Amino acid sequence: MTPVQKERWQEQKSIYKRPSSIIQVALVLGLILIPLVPSFRVMDMAVKIMIFSVVVASYDLILGFTGLLSFAHAMFFGVGAYSVALLCYHSGSPHWVHLVLAMIVALAMSVILALILAFFSLRTKAIFFAMLSLALADFFHILGRSWRALTLGEDGVTFTLPGFLNVQGQGWSFLGVNLSPRVLTYYLILLISVTLFILLLRFVKSPVGRVLQAIRDNEQRSTALGFKTFPHQIYSLVFGSSISSMGGFMFALWLRYVDPESVLGVFSMVDYLLMVIIGGLGTMYGSIIGAAFFITVQTWLPDLLRGIAANFPGYEIIQRMADRWMAYFGVMFIVVIMVFPKGIVGTAQKIIRQRLLDAVK
Amino acid sequence: MKKSIIWVCAIGILFIPLIWIKWTPYLVLTTAGLAFGMFLFMVASGMTIIFGLMDILNLAHGALFAIGAYLGGYQILNLLNTLGWVENGTAGQSMVSLLLAISMGAVGGALVGFILERLILRRVYGDHLKQIMITIGVLYVITELIKILWKPTAEPVLVPLSLQGSYDVFDVIIGKFRLVAIIVGVAMFAGIQLVLNRTKLGLIIRAGVENREMVQVAGYNIGRIFTVVFMAGAALAGIGGTMWCIFQQQVTPEIGLDNLIFALIVVIIGGMGSVTGSFLGAIIVGLSFNYAAFLWPKLALGINILIMATILLIRPRGLMGKE
Numbered sequence: 001m002t003p004v005q006k007e008r009w010q011e012q013k014s015i016y017k018r019p020s021s022i023i024q025v026a027l028v029l030g031l032i033l034i035p036l037v038p039s040f041r042v043m044d045m046a047v048k049i050m051i052f053s054v055v056v057a058s059y060d061l062i063l064g065f066t067g068l069l070s071f072a073h074a075m076f077f078g079v080g081a082y083s084v085a086l087l088c089y090h091s092g093s094p095h096w097v098h099l100v101l102a103m104i105v106a107l108a109m110s111v112i113l114a115l116i117l118a119f120f121s122l123r124t125k126a127i128f129f130a131m132l133s134l135a136l137a138d139f140f141h142i143l144g145r146s147w148r149a150l151t152l153g154e155d156g157v158t159f160t161l162p163g164f165l166n167v168q169g170q171g172w173s174f175l176g177v178n179l180s181p182r183v184l185t186y187y188l189i190l191l192i193s194v195t196l197f198i199l200l201l202r203f204v205k206s207p208v209g210r211v212l213q214a215i216r217d218n219e220q221r222s223t224a225l226g227f228k229t230f231p232h233q234i235y236s237l238v239f240g241s242s243i244s245s246m247g248g249f250m251f252a253l254w255l256r257y258v259d260p261e262s263v264l265g266v267f268s269m270v271d272y273l274l275m276v277i278i279g280g281l282g283t284m285y286g287s288i289i290g291a292a293f294f295i296t297v298q299t300w301l302p303d304l305l306r307g308i309a310a311n312f313p314g315y316e317i318i319q320r321m322a323d324r325w326m327a328y329f330g331v332m333f334i335v336v337i338m339v340f341p342k343g344i345v346g347t348a349q350k351i352i353r354q355r356l357l358d359a360v361k
Numbered sequence: 362m363k364k365s366i367i368w369v370c371a372i373g374i375l376f377i378p379l380i381w382i383k384w385t386p387y388l389v390l391t392t393a394g395l396a397f398g399m400f401l402f403m404v405a406s407g408m409t410i411i412f413g414l415m416d417i418l419n420l421a422h423g424a425l426f427a428i429g430a431y432l433g434g435y436q437i438l439n440l441l442n443t444l445g446w447v448e449n450g451t452a453g454q455s456m457v458s459l460l461l462a463i464s465m466g467a468v469g470g471a472l473v474g475f476i477l478e479r480l481i482l483r484r485v486y487g488d489h490l491k492q493i494m495i496t497i498g499v500l501y502v503i504t505e506l507i508k509i510l511w512k513p514t515a516e517p518v519l520v521p522l523s524l525q526g527s528y529d530v531f532d533v534i535i536g537k538f539r540l541v542a543i544i545v546g547v548a549m550f551a552g553i554q555l556v557l558n559r560t561k562l563g564l565i566i567r568a569g570v571e572n573r574e575m576v577q578v579a580g581y582n583i584g585r586i587f588t589v590v591f592m593a594g595a596a597l598a599g600i601g602g603t604m605w606c607i608f609q610q611q612v613t614p615e616i617g618l619d620n621l622i623f624a625l626i627v628v629i630i631g632g633m634g635s636v637t638g639s640f641l642g643a644i645i646v647g648l649s650f651n652y653a654a655f656l657w658p659k660l661a662l663g664i665n666i667l668i669m670a671t672i673l674l675i676r677p678r679g680l681m682g683k684e
Contacts (some may be wrong), residue, residue: 069490071497093365120673127418127633130493131625132669134420138622139666266618270501273494320509327505335492338484 009054030191033046035183041299047186047254048295049288055247056287057200061238064282065204066233067181067216071269072117072133076241077141078264079113080106080248082157085258086150089159096162101250113322114238122233136282137266144260156259164173165253189250196243203239204284212236213282274333280343289344367641367680378652390651396539398647399546400608403601404620405627405639406553407594413634414590418489418639420496421477423621424503425470427593430518430612431511431604433466438519438607448519455521459541462603469598471592473503478591483584507614515613517607542604549597550640557636563650566590570634626665627678630672632682641680 001009013019034046058075061194083106088094113136121132144151151157160166162183203209209234214222252258262268275294279286302325309322321327336343342350377386408422438458446454477499485491520538527536557563565586569576578585605620606612613655628644631638654661674682 004523031619069493100368120670121679125491127493128629131418131629133672134667135622135625135629135666138618139663267501267504270498273497277494324505324513326508327502330498330502330505332493333504334481337495337498338481341491 015037015177028194035186037220038353040182042185043182044254045295046297049292051247051250051254052187052275053288053297054193054250055198055244056082056272056279056291057197057284058240058243058247060114060276060279060281060287061200061204061243063276065209065216066212066236066240068122068233068237069130070117070237070241071130071243071266071284072137073241073272074135074268075137075264076110076113076244077248077251077268078140078144078258078260079109080245081252081258081263082144082248083109083245084249084252085157085159088097089133089152089157094160094162094344097324099162103246105244107242107250110241111238114241115234118234118237122230122237124309133265137264137269141260141266142262144264151260154352155262156257158174158257161253161256189254192246192250196246200243201284208232208235209255234333244320270330270333274329277333277336277341277356278343280346281341282347283343283345283349286345364681369391375648378656381654381656382562383631385532389647390536390655392533392535392539392543393653395644396536396542396546396608396647397651398561398644399542399626400601400605401620401623401647402546402640402643403604404598404624405599405631406549406625406636407601409628409631409634409636409639410553410566410597411591411594412628414566415486415587417482417486417490417492419591419594420498420621421499422594422624423617423619424497424500425598425617426602426605426620426624427503427507427612427617429466429470429504429599430474430616431459431507431601431607432469432536433462433464433599433659434518434606435516435612437462437465438521442519446521449522452523453524458521459524459607462607463600466603467596468604471596472622474592474595475588476628477595478588482591483489500621504614504617511612513614515611518610518612520607520610524607538608539642540658542608545600546605549600550636552635553597562586562589571668576636580613581672623665626669629679630669632679635679635681638681639677670675 031046031050035043037043055073055077059070062068062070062073069341084099084102087098087102087105092097117129117133117136121129145154147153164181165188166181211222211227212235214225215227215229215232223229248263249264275286275290277290278293279288279290305322305325311317312318340347373528377392380391392664404422406428408419411417411419411422441458441461442448445671446458481499482492485495509542524538524541527534528540529535555563557567565576565581568579569583576586601620602616603629606616623646625641627639629642630645631640631642647670649664649668650661653664678684
């Protein structure tokens with residue numbers, strides 16, 4: 001073994017001793033044990049956190065690492081969700097082939113749409129990209145609402161899934177433990193989302209990811225060094241969008257129901273933006289924290305507000321304010337952008353770096 | 362020279378649908394399309410002026426539009442109806458109620474615009490990413506606020522009596538309110554051009570578009586001018602909202618987002634920051650939407666995106682955009 005190889009081996013080994021890798025392992029273990037909790041609400045929350053961690057991380061790739069503000073991310077999510085829903089619904093009795101086909105369709109659609117979007121808007125100004133992606137996303141939203149023959153319009157699509165994912169099915173018995181279809185779906189989603197998250201981390205740390213950050217920080221300098229902006233932005237957009245469509249795929253697997261408002265709605269972009277900014281832009285791990293925060297609050301806030309409103313039975317305005325809990329998310333979103341733009345992980349990283357610098361001094 | 366070629370091309374394209382449509386429905390569709398285009402122009406003009414001078418892409422413009430619709434169109438007309446002016450008043454009372462509604466829409470839009478600019482946008486000048494994120498957040502919050510203050514469902518809007526119905530000119534049916542919309546739209550375009558080209562404020566605004574620092578050097582308080590321009594743009598959006606909801610005869614809280622998308626398409630087609638461009642873009646979008654809805658109802662949704670894509674391929678910065 002040459003000294004260089006030995007050095008690399010040492011470095012590889014030291015990665016597993018860092019506190020961050022211990023946290024990662026603990027997180028995955030915790031998620032594996034979640035189905036033991038006998039509450040469906042907790043499991044539902046865990047699944048949504050996993051799915052949205054992946055979706056928000058892919059959004060972080062586009063926004064935080066590439067510096068492109070895309071409003072079409074929810075659209076890609078919806079494309080993934082609808083491809084599962086429509087293939088399973090229109091096939092009558094779905095088979096595994098349909099799921100594989102849905103995955104291929106979702107990926108192909110998102111790659112094509114991302115390429116179209118990029119070719120039309122990235123050649124001019126970054127601001128054009130935001131506007132065009134908004135227009136395209138709204139077009140798909142309207143399409144989902146009004147193309148009733150295909151998407152069943154605003155009623156949404158309810159469908160059944162094949163094999164062990166079918167809730168009416170038996171599930172598996174394994175070493176005397178009966179795993180219900182719900183739990184099996186949970187583990188499938190856990191597997192897919194962990195894989196996708198690792199893929200995203202690898203992408204960010206790859207040479208392409210490094211170049212992306214260089215372009216974001218100083219475009220002139222990186223073009224002077226010989227890196228082309230346009231292809232790199234396309235790589236990031238296509239990759240991030242495909243991951244988002246896989247997020248939609250998992251979402252449809254879990255809910256077995258999609259409707260235009262929840263998966264294609266333009267305003268769900270505000271949710272994504274809130275998650276990515278609370279976690280911290282350009283940090284990847286921030287997306288897990290952002291998603292966990294958002295989903296937890298989203299699950300409990302309506303109950304809390306209804307509880308508060310119950311104390312004021314006479315005032316109609318308070319009842320209405322309690323019903324519109326989304327408004328508080330909007331206010332929080334504006335406040336976070338204005339006073340806390342680095343997010344939780346970004347601020348933590350800043351503090352740690354400052355401490356290290358002080359220690360060196 | 363180049364601009365006149367664009368105008369000739371645009372007028373030429375106007376007659377292409379005649380291949381499929383007969384004269385009478387064509388004229389009906391054209392007036393409807395022109396009126397629709399004027400509504401779009403009312404939203405897009407404010408947006409394009411704000412972008413041109415302040416370099417702010419204001420996605421909250423849809424919210425200002427919605428506030429105009431609810432305050433001016435819904436609230437004021439309902440209020441005046443209790444006096445008996447709207448649904449069964451005289452011609453004069455109808456006109457006055459329309460004027461009151463429009464001015465209330467404008468005032469409401471301008472007030473909210475003032476608060477928005479002073480409280481929020483002032484802090485994020487020069488940062489496009491933050492501006493876009495914050496303004497979409499504002500749109501979201503105001504949409505929810507409307508659901509709290511009014512109702513989350515669609516509400517009917519009253520139409521002043523003498524503006525109901527339509528004229529019949531040689532079998533060409535022209536809605537009375539469409540005619541009013543065209544008049545208001547053209548008047549607004551003329552007014553904006555007049556202010557921009559003939560007044561001192563317009564001179565400062567045009568100078569600010571060219572070079573902001575030089576205007577400051579010349580001794581003008583650019584912050585105050587920004588506020589005024591933002592309020593003016595917001596008032597234009599408010600007027601647009603009032604007119605639109607009377608035309609549609611209903612308001613929904615999502616009115617802001619739906620029209621924001623149309624306005625964005627118009628602004629992109631026309632070229633960011635150009636009022637003439639957005640006037641032209643609005644007419645193109647309005648007409649093509651109406652023709653397409655008549656010929657191929659399913660395609661009508663996509664036609665605007667299609668037109669936008671084509672124009673961006675030929676002129677990446679829009680019809681009248683600066684190179």
